[in-house]
Amino acid sequence: MTKREVFLRIDFTQALKVVMMKKGDVRLRGIWWGGFLLLFGFLMSLVWADGLFALDRSTDQLLSLFETVFSYVQDHYVEEPDPEVLLEGALEGLFESLDDPYSEYLSEEELRDLSDTTRGEFGGIGLYIAKETSNGGDAGYVDVVAPIEGTPAYRAGILAGDKIIGIEGESTMDLSIDEVLSRLRGEPGTQVTITIKRGGDYVFDVTLTRAIIQVPTVRYEFLPEHKVGILRIIQFTPHTPEKVEEAISAFKEQGYRGLLIDVRSNPGGLLDSVLEITDFFFREGIMLREEGRTSEATRTYYATGDLLVDEDIPVVVLVNRGTASAAEILSGVLKDRGRGTLVGETTYGKGSVQQVQLLPRGGFRLTVARYYTPSGVVIDKHGIEPDVTVEEETFTEDQMALYGELLSSGRITEFVVSHDVVPSEEAIRSFISRLASERPEYDPEILRRLIHAEVVRRSTHPPLYDPDYDRVMQEGMRILLGLMGGET
Secondary structure (H helix, E strand, O other): OOOOHHOOOOOOOHHHHHHHHHOOHHHHHHHHHHHHHHHHHHHHHHHHOOOOOOOOHHHHHHHHHHHHHHHHHHOOOOOOOOEEEEEEHHHHHHHHHOOOOEEEEEEEEHHHHHHHHOOOOEEEEEEEEEEEEOOOOOEEEEEEEEEEOOOOOHHOOOOOOOOEEEEEEEEOOOOHHHHHHHHOOOOOOOOOEEEEEHHHEEEEEEEEEEEEEEOOOOOEEEOOOOEEEEEEEEEEOOOOHHHHHHHHHHHHHHOEEEEEEEEOOOOEHHHHHHHHHHHHHHOEEEEEEEOOOOOOOOOOOOOOEEEEEEEEOOEEEEOOOOOOOOOHHHHHHHHHHOOOOOEOOOOOOOOEEEEEEEEOOOOEEEEEEEOOOOOOOOOOOOOOOOOOEEOOOOOOHHHHHHHHEEEEEOHHHHHHHHHOOOOOOOHHHHHHHHHHOOOOOOOOOHHHHHHHHHHHHOOOOOOEEEEEEEEHHHHHHHHHHHOOOOOO
């Protein structure tokens, strides 16, 4: 590392930009470069000053350099800056230099938003999102990790893998993840229009009405004809283990012989929660390894012997591209130790550990470690590959163009709502016939699928087992019945 490289790692330009944005004076933008060059010349003289870097580049020396820059800006900038704004800008630049979407400085407002999400209730549209920082393709836009069941975004048909490329006409390319969140959240009852990109070229707008978002955790259902328990884990919160234990106990009482766990579009949650649930499946051995640079961030988690799911109960886990973080831990450990068969798509690939530290005002979130399965498989940026790959049914580009207009018109939604969300078979056939007469190129089976998807999204308690339209569920059940010794 050269002397110049050491100096440039301190992001003082961000602080100046923040000051100008706070002032809101367009004229300041015009003089920015002149002031920057003057300051740059002054700072370069410091960098190359005799003896400044003669000793080893210790943290104390770097902090001393920052203090020098900070004081000079505070004393000599053309308009008197707010020192708190300067510091906040510098802290933001510090974390941006890590090029890690999960490490960031958090203002007091952002810290409150994070707390709201962790508690499981907040005002918004109901999406878990992420933003890649690498270059190329659609990087820079906002990825939909998963919609939250029963929310405005879920009912509008937003899918895991969609990209939010605009909010109220403003591109998301240059917005930080926190700026995106602040634009999506708001008072319940207010509206926000987002622009979605799905697949290669299909782009459409959706107007959503914000609501109080209550994050559910677990749903379960027993299929007596198959002796199979279906366990849908939506997110890992402090209450998820007790809900899972409640479900397993109910399955046991009904004599279950197989367990199907659905963690599709589960964005993760708390580490303690997923470890407690993973512990239900093992008597002993390693469950997870966590490796960081410090001894505090490096640890190995072992099963405690608190076995809840008997070892002779076969397990199948359904995963998709929206299965992330803690959900990948459960999936990866069950696969790695041969305790579960994974069916679906490669998972999201978020396997890192963040710590939140509080400051007198605000705080920060920092990645301190990465997760590894017992055999050493890294989750972060790779994901967990399923044992059996089953792609979720999607439209081709031509189909998106054809049916996108129909979906945007709201006719399917109006039809479902007008029949109290449970249209009869006769009503469905009549509606499909009417649509097909208007556009002969419509495929009746695809129309039926779209109607079914709308019914599911509008239902208060949609069925967990959907053998007619859920191909991943179909294959998972087929494999599970085979492991149970039943029909396949």
